[in-house]
Amino acid sequence: MGRLTTHVLDTAAGRPAAGVALALCRIAPGGRVALATAVTNADGRTDEPLLAGPAFEGGLYELSFSVGAYFDDGGFYDVVPVRFRITDAGAHYHVPLLISPFGYSTYRGS
Numbered sequence: 001m002g003r004l005t006t007h008v009l010d011t012a013a014g015r016p017a018a019g020v021a022l023a024l025c026r027i028a029p030g031g032r033v034a035l036a037t038a039v040t041n042a043d044g045r046t047d048e049p050l051l052a053g054p055a056f057e058g059g060l061y062e063l064s065f066s067v068g069a070y071f072d073d074g075g076f077y078d079v080v081p082v083r084f085r086i087t088d089a090g091a092h093y094h095v096p097l098l099i100s101p102f103g104y105s106t107y108r109g110s
Helices: none
Strands: 003-010 021-028 031-039 059-066 080-086 092-100 103-106
Touching: 003 021, 003 059, 059 092, 080 092
Parallel strands: 003 092
Antiparallel strands: 021 031, 021 059, 059 080, 092 103
16 A cells, blocks of 8 residues: 655754654645645654555645754755655655755655
C-alpha cells in the first residue's frame, strides 16, 4: 500500500531538524486542496505518514516547509515549497529536505 513520508535534515548543524511545521496540498484543476499539516519530531520526521491508504492517489502535490521559523535568525528562506507528482499509488514516496540558513535541496528518497 502506498504512502508519503518526509524527513528534514539541518545540514549546517549536522542533525535532524526538529520542530519544522509543514503542510501538504494536492494541486487540483480547481486549485489547492489542503490535506495534512504536521511538525517534525526529534528525528526530523513526522510521526505518521502524511498520506496513506485510500487517500493516497496519483496526482500533483506540494509540501510546504516553514523553515524560517526553524532558524534562530530566520535564515534566508521563509517557506520552501516542493512540488512533486505521484504516479504509482502502490509505492512509497519519501521526500527528504536538506536545509541550511542559506540553501536547501531535495530528492526522491526511499
